[in-house]
Amino acid sequence: MNNKTKIQVAGVGGQGVVFLTNLIVEAALIADIPVATSEIHGLSQRGGSVTASITLGENTYGFIENAGADFLLGLELLETQRCLNYLHKNSVVVADNFKITPFLVNAGTAQYPDTAAFVELLQPQIKQVIVIEKITGIKNILRNMFVLGVASQVNSFPLSAAVICKAITNHVADYNLEATLEAFELGRNYCTQITNRKS
Amino acid sequence: MIRKTIDILTSYSAPLKVCEMGNVAVARGAIEANVDGVFSYPGTPSTEISEVFSHVNSFQNRKENEEKYPQQTAIKIYFEYSINEKIALEKAIAYSIGNKSALCVMKNVGMNVACDALMSITYQTIVAPLVIVVCDDPGCHSSSNEQDSRYWGKMASVPIFNPATPEESLEQTKSAFLLSAQLKLPVIVRLTTRVSHTRGVINYGKLSKKNNEASFERIPEHINIPAKTSAAHAKLLNKLRSDFINEHGVKYNQIIHHQNAKIGIITSGVTTVYVKEILERSASKNNYSILNLGLICPFPTNIVLEFLNLPLKKIIVIEELDPIIENDVRIVAQENKIKTAIFGKGFSTLIPTGEFSLDSIEKTLLDFTKDKTLKNKNVSIKNAENILKDLPQRPPTLCAGCPHRATFYALKLAVPRNIPDVILCGDIGCNGLGALPPLKMIDTINHMGMSVSMAQGLSKAFSTSNQSNKTVAMLGDGTFFHSGVTSLLNAIYTKANILVIIFDNRTIGMTGHQDHPGATHLNKYHQIDLLPFIRGMGAQYVESIFPFNLKDSFRKINDALATKGVSVIVAKSPCIFLPEFKDGNIYRKKIVVDHSRCNTCDNHEDKQIACARCYSPLNNLSRAKLKITATNHIPAKEQLCPANICNHGFFNSIIEENYPEAVKMVRDKMLFSRTCGDICQCCFLAPAEIFATDHVNCYRTTKRLFLLKN
Known part of the structure; x- marks a missing residue:
């Protein structure tokens, strides 16, 4: 049972949640790890929330229960918060500090949640929270690769950087490949910076 | 996509391991079963099955691919998006x-449209195998009901396969083709959202190269007349007693029994994997015996009886939606005087509505077994539920630049919402998004095509009172062709007093841009032009509008409302995702406000006043109206704000570098503009890069500011 890993990915339509999921799936296939996913993206093209659940290991079928996610990869802060119920004491959250305000907030009928408070709330309760403060030098559409790069530096992440790079190479069209790999690499370096700063 | 299309058409002697959706697995299953033609109507959660074949079709019909990929193009698979599910099934039968x-694909409610064809072909005969895939939607992620389509199979007396995983979806689709050939009867493969949209590892196996030759045999079974039907019914029921069914049943209906088990669990569909995963946690797995049912109709009485006869203390039936298996299990128990207690709907979290999850099934199993080791041991976040409750929702909206919004806006000006007897009947699809704030321009939404019927029925109901206003029906072009056409004929024929607005964006938008008779983006089909078609039906007033020309739209809507009888307005502008929109000059048009010609706003020289900022109460759109009726109007093609709400108030703020002001305008008013909408909704999509004016930089700056300030 311990060899199972469950990864939740959250974002908004157009941010590349499905693409990121595809890459993780591809990497798992390369590493010969059993993999399954479950996705809800009915109205994603129309600016709605998109989430994907990925489960790695035997006897698991793509579904994540409450307090079941070992990793939460958040591409947008509100959507990251929306996955709070999936977290547990040993979860690792990698969240991009990126906000896309829903139109209810734009229209002034709702408040965008206080993200600093959210991080404060999480920090003592789970194993690790990495909020990516600033991403520079890459296109917004590749921020998902940056997040994956950061996640891949966490010790317990089930997929190695080499395998992920191979998956990217298999999966991404040539004209975009270099930029994608670069974004992933930047994410990996970002994490070393963090660890260095702490130590 | 090309790679996936090639993969799915390729024969592998050593299986190719892929991780794919249940829907894709169904498609591959059909290809492995040598399907010749696919007929479908798009609808979530079934759409990806059709999309595979749509891609296959265009791949195989490209001349260069015939040389490059001889193996993958040798046997051509026909595919069409039929105009509705009934036609799809009828054509598949033929x-x-x-x-x-043939394979016929639809969503749950599609089966209701197609049922007429299903209910009598079973009394007759098919020749080559015919498999119907129907995807149910427990929890209604994207459907108008959460019906249990297993009833359709039972009602029509056809076999139903009910896979639990992508792997099973592939295998069972293949079996369904085989069984259909054996029985000469259509066979249903029924999925649910969580099977359709779950991905799992599946193996692509070998393909055999077999091409059926077309033939037609004149046999009495092809003629259905009352004198024969009773006998045919008996023959049909006899087919369901065939040994072939047991041969397949052995594969998909299985008991996992443990010697000392005291508790029995019967599962079907996705609940099978929920139960499996949770029982895996148990310290005493041997306590449980399980019966998984994959071929559920005709009811697998023998294996159920075998399970009921095991020395179990109690049994629970876990299935989503209606207690269809449970009821039959109870019948078998009663007929065989079995005393084992049977539980099902009503126990713990097992309700007939909504979707189950790992969490709800965990609760049920904990309550049923009292086995504490089944519980998830992870420590959850404190107070998570309360925090989640307060988060703002992110509902779907019409896309930035969507022409529907402009049409809704023109209508809003013509029909103030404080007139109670103008009822606005909307329909399924993107059109239905007009019901949500801030538009709120829809009073009713029912099922596909109902808008036109609703409008004529309501109008008739009010005809005895002194009401003189028209009832308005609004529907997309896809929905119109699907089932609005017949209703419009009825309205014209019965002299109804209604206005029908067809939101013609040249595609079926909501499900991801599929073909229909009005679409222009593929040359494969003959395009049907709505205007002459509807004029030919005899409607009193038929006009087309370009929604972004607000002045013209407003005038024509008023004319249409004033004409007695059936008025039809075709609001024609392509969906923003279509190539014809992107390639057309609408999109690449530079945004320039020509100050010498602009006379839409009395205060156009006054940089302090911006209409966008001035609040228009719900029923007071006089200011915007004033602009529409102004004589010197910016031609529609040159202004990109469909409402013609002063863009330059917004521009001016930006030019003056008063970004917070500009942002405020966008926020307060949700400008109905392509350009501004770009900022207010889909910031990250950034089509602004295409605009090559000085304003672009301003937009970008605003956008950045907008994102940072929040």
Whole structure:
């Protein structure tokens, strides 16, 4: 049972949640790890929330229960918060500090949640929270690769950087490949910076 | 996509391991079963099955691919998006009678449209195999009901396969084709959202190269007349007693029994994997015996009886939606005087509504077994539920630049919402998004095509009172062709007093841009032009509008409302995702406000006043109206704000570098503009890069500011 890993990915339509999921799936296939996913993206093209659940290991079928996610990869802060119920004491959250305000907030009928408070709330309760403060030098559409790069530096992440790079190479069209790999690499370096700063 | 299309058409002697959706697995299953033609109507959660074949079709029909990929193009698979599910199924039946195997794909409610065809072909015969895939939607992620389509199979007396995983979806689809050939009867493969949209590892196996030759045999079974039907019914029921069914049943209906088990669990569909995963946690797995049912109709009485006869203390039936298996299990128990207690709907979290999850099934199993080791041991976040409750929702909206919004806006000006007897009947699809704030321009939404019927029925109901206003029906072009056409005929024929607005964006938008008779983006089909078609039906007033020309739209809507009888307005502008929109000059048009010609706003020289900022209460759109009726109007093609709400108030703020002001305008008013909408909704999509004016930089700056300030 311990060899199972469950990864939740959250974002908004157009941010590349499905693409990121595809890459993780591809990497798992390369590493010969059993993999399954479950996705809800009915109205994603129309600016709605998109989430994907990925489960790695035997006897698991793509579904994540409450307090079941070992990793939460958040591409947008509100959507990251929306996955709070999936977290547990040993979860690792990698969240991009990126906000896309829903139109209810734009229209002034709702408040965008206080993200600093959210991080404060999480920090003592789970194993690790990495909020990516600033991403520079890459296109917004590749921020998902940056997040994956950061996640891949966490010790317990089930997929190695080499395998992920191979998956990217298999999966991404040539004209975009270099930029994608670069974004992933930047994410990996970002994490070393963090660890260095702490130590 | 090309790679996936090639993969799915390739024969592998050593299986190719892929991780794919249940829907894709169904498609591959059909290809491995030598399907000749696919007929479908798009609808979530079934759409990806059709999309595979749509891609296959265009791949195989490209001349260069025939040389490059001879193996993958050798046997051509026919595919069409039919105009509705009934036609799709009828054509699939006919295709089968012509000795070509067929797959017919639809969502749950599609089966209701198609049922007429299903209910009598079973009394007759098909020739080549015919498999119907129907995808149910427990929890209604994207459907108008959460019906249990297993009833359709039972009602029509056809076999139903109910897979639990992508792997099973592939296998069972293949079996369904085989069984259909054996029984000469359509076979249903029924999925649910969580099977359709779950991905799992599946193996692509070998393909055999077999091409059915078309043929037609004149046999009495092809003629359905009352004198024969009773006997045919008996023959049909006899087919369901065939040994072939047991042969398949052995594969998909299985008991996992442990010697000392005291508790029995019967599962079907996705609940099978929920139960499996949770029982895996248990310290005493041997306590449980399980019966998984994959071929559920005709009811697998023998294996159920075998399970009921095991020395179990109690049994629970876990299935989503209606207690269909449970009821039959109870019948078998009663007929065989079995005393084991049977539980099902009503126990713990097992309700007939909504979707189950790992969490709800965990609760049920904990309550049922009292086995504490089944519980998830992870420590959750404190107070998570309360925090989640307060988060703002992110509902779907019409896309930035969507022409529907402009049409809704023109209508809003013509029909103030404080007139109670103008009822606005909306329909399914993107059109239905007009019901949500801030537009709120829809009073009713029912099922596909109902808007036109609703409008004529309501209008008739009010005809005895002194009401003189028209009832308005609004529907997309896809929905119109699907089932609005017949209703419009009825309205014209019965002299109804209604206005029908067809939101013609040249595609079926909501499900991801599929073909229909009005679409222009593929040359494969003959395009049907709505205007002459509807004029030919005899409507009193038929006009087309370009929604972004607000002045013209407003005038024509008023004319249409004033004409007695059936008025039809075709609001024609392509969906923003279509190539014809992107390639057309609408999109690449530079945004320039020509100050010498602009006379839409009395205060256009006054940089302090911006209409966008001034609040228009719900029923007071006089200011915007004033602009529409102004004589010197910016031609529609040159202004990109469909409402013609002063863009330059917004521009001016930006030019003055008063970004917070500009942002405020966008926020307060949700400008109905392509350009501004770009900022207010889909910031990250950034089509602004295409605009090559000085304003672009301003937009970008605003956008950045907008994102940072929040």
